[in-house]
Each structure stands twice: as structure tokens, then as C-alpha cells.
Amino acid sequence: MTEDLISPIPRVAPPREPPPAVSTMVTHIKQTWLLAQPYLPEISQSFYNMLFTLAPTARDVFPIGMQAAEGKHVRALGQLILLVDRPEDLAPYLRQLGRDHRKFGTVDQHYEAVGTALLAALKRHLGPAWTPEVERAWAEAYTIVARSMQEAAEADHHPPFWKATVAEHRRLNWDVALIRVEPESPIPYRAGQYVSVEVPQRPRLWRYLSPANAPRPDGSLEFHVRAVDGGWVSRSLVGHTQSGDVWRIGAPLGRLSVDRESGRDVLMVAGGTGLAPLRAILDDLAQWGQNPTVTLFYGGRTLEDLYDLEQLWTLAATNPWLRVCPVVEEVTGEPGVEHGTLADAVTRWGAWHDHDVLVAGSPDMIRATVSRMFAAGTPLHAIRYDPFGFD
Ligand SMILES: Cc1cc2nc3c(=O)[nH]c(=O)nc-3n(C[C@H](O)[C@H](O)[C@H](O)COP(=O)(O)OP(=O)(O)OC[C@H]3O[C@@H](n4cnc5c(N)ncnc54)[C@H](O)[C@@H]3O)c2cc1C
Secondary structure, eight states, X not given: OOXXXXXXXXXXXXXXXXXXXXXXXXXXXXXXXXXXXXXXXXXXXXXXXXXXXXXXXXHHHSOOSHHHHTTHHHHHHHHHHTXXXXXXXXXXXXXXXXXXXXXXXXXXXXHHHHHHHHHHHHXXXXXXXXXXXXXXXXXXXXXXXXXXXXXXXXXXXXXXXXEEEEXXXXXXXXSEEEEEEEESSOOOOOTTOBEEEEOTTSTTOOEEEOXXXXXXXXXOEEEEEXXXXXXHHHHHHHHHOOTTOEEEEOOOBOOXXXXXXXXXXXXEEEEGGXXXXXXXXXXXXXXXXXXXXXXXEEEESSGGGOTTXXXXXHHHHHOTTEEEEEEESSOOOOTTOEESOHHHHHHTTOOOTTEEEEEESOHHHHHHHHHHHHHHTOOGXXXXXXOOSOO
């Protein structure tokens, strides 16, 4: 379990009332989790010490790096566990995560060791707040999380990862590259999903990327990768990818999709390379004659950041169900370009009642857009997004 667990689970539906036993369990967990916050770096250190003593092979699953030092793995585990009273959101995600974790060679012993190490680390730093009831609550919740992941992993008959060879690498602008890979066998993903990727230049540093195309007969996948400042993997991907490089790609995750039969129109909001999963959905829709009306707000700081705008306009010219609305933060004289952030631009047009909304971009952009749309009257259950990056 590495950075996969770092992503917060998207909250899309109001929580149902949990049964009383689950509600007591969650209250215990929430209270102690709050107390643990100031000590997360120390708790994290204790967690790794215990984990690697119990299961030395877990070092391959948890490469120690900056994220570990900042306590992000422990934080991510905690965030997952906090959601045990929301099985309708958590269960599908855990199943995908369990399948994805097969790429690490994760075995039952790792799951057991992670649970033991997490509870021991919390106990060590929480002192008298760690009562037997609290311990039972954490143990039960962790068991629910681990069991869902293990069961999904066991039931999965696909390979734990696919090898894919880089066939094309070209710059789309100064900091974004398109990389096309050809997997050894087709990867069973849906347009809008994402996959984790490990590249030879950065062994063991898996990162999520979203295919920007719908599944093709030849199985090839295109990725749009932006080099982030100080980024270990993305800078290497944009700067040093070579044709012939062999990548490893994990099981698909995510739930961005369009229901063509729902009768509802669609609003898409894409920031930067957050366009990729939405582009894959558009690619999929373009295979059909009739579609719901799709309005795509595509935003960046400047017009140059909108690396795919020309192609999107071309797509819209031949697909009347698609409207593309560029949004830039810098003021330009360009006609047809909205100014401000994506959150500004989208909410300027109201609450988008009767629309299904898909949002993809950086964590900050998703947070800002979703909260502004909610404040403008868009119901949360109509908004879908996947975790993008981590905080
Ligand atoms: C569901 C999902 C789908 C994704 N799809 C894509 C995609 O299609 N194309 C793509 O280019 N990236 C995508 N990402 C982001 C990608 O997984 C990496 O997080 C990103 O490339 C940075 O990795 P890195 O190793 O270069 O940075 P790191 O070395 O891990 O981090 C370096 C610094 O960059 C910051 N950082 C990390 N991620 C981001 C980010 N997304 N935006 C801004 N700052 C960041 C970190 O906080 C840190 O300060 C996706 C992420 C998620 C969660």
C-alpha cells in the first residue's frame, strides 16, 4: 500500500445513517484520529519500524521517501478507515485498490503486518486515550478495509500488472508530453478511469496517470503528462521517456463516466492534464451518433496551458453535442474565452441543474470547483470526481 492510499476518497453522496455499532466505532476512531494529528510524523516512524520488523518484505511495498517522512501513508490509511461508515462510497474504491495492489506482490502477511503496526504506533503515541474500546474500534475498521481489498485481489483473474512499451513521446507544450504505450495485452479499463504506472527511470515510484483515449482495438493508451515543479516522476516522464521503454501498469481505478441513457446533459470541468480522463470519455462518446449535450470547461493559467484546445475545437466542429469553453486566469483579448478560475467560470452560469457534473484536475482545483458549485446550488450527488494528486 503506497501512494495509492494517499488519495482521499471522493465524497459524492450524503452519508446514510450508519447502524449504532458502526456509529460508535466511527466516533471512537474520529476522536482518536483527531488527537493523533499533531504526532503523525512520529506515529509514521513507529509504524514503519514495526512494519519492517514484522514483515521485512513490506519494504518493497512501502518505499521510504518524502511521502513516508511526512506521514502520508499513515494519513491515507487513517482517511480510509474513517470512511467505514460510508460503505457505498468506500466498498467500490477498496475493491479497485485491492486489485491495484496486486502489482506490489502484496500478500496476506503484509495486510496483517500493516494493521498490527498501525495500531501499535497509534497506541504508543496516544497514551491513556487508547482504551480497549478504541483499540477494538480501530481493529474492526481496519479488518473491514483489509478484507475488502484482499477479497477483491483474490477474485481478480487479470495479471497483477501489464507491461507496456513506449511507442511515441512528443511535447504538446513546454511542460506537457503525450506518451503512447502499447501494452503486451489489452488493459480492461473504461474511458475515464486511471491507472498506476511505474517507469524504468524511476523504479518503485508508482504514479497515477489517466489514459486520454477510449479503449482501442490495438490496446494502445495515450497519456498526457505534465512536469510538476520538483516532481520526481513527472519531470522524468516528460524529459527522458524514450521509445522502447517498458512500463508497468496496474489495474484500472476510478469512477468518472457518462451515462448516455440517463437523459441528463453533462458538464465537464477540466484543469490542466485533468483533461485526460474527460478526453477519453469524449473519445468514447464520439463513436455514437447521438449523445447528451456535453459542455466542457477547459482551464489553465494562460491560453498556452490549454495544450489540447485546437483538437477539442476540431472535435466539437464534427460533434454538435459538444461545446468547448476555454477558461484562463490571465486576461486575454481572445473572443470566446472565459476569464478567472474554473470555479469562477462554471458558477457564473448558475447551478447546472439537470446536469451530471464531472470534475478532473489538481486537488486544489477539484476542491475549489466542487465547493463553489455546491454553494451555487449544484447538488453534491450530481458531482463526480476522482482523487487527483494528494494532500
Ligand atoms: C487519479 C489521478 C490521476 C492522475 N492523472 C494524471 C495524468 O493523467 N497526467 C498527469 O500528468 N498527472 C496525473 N496525476 C498526477 C500524478 O499521479 C503525479 O502525482 C504527478 O505527476 C506528480 O508526480 P511526481 O512524482 O512528479 O511528483 P512528486 O515527486 O510526487 O511530488 C513533487 C511535488 O509536486 C507536488 N505535486 C504532486 N502531484 C501534483 C499535482 N498533480 N499537481 C501539482 N503538484 C503536484 C507534490 O506535492 C510535491 O510538492 C494523477 C493523479 C491522480 C491521483
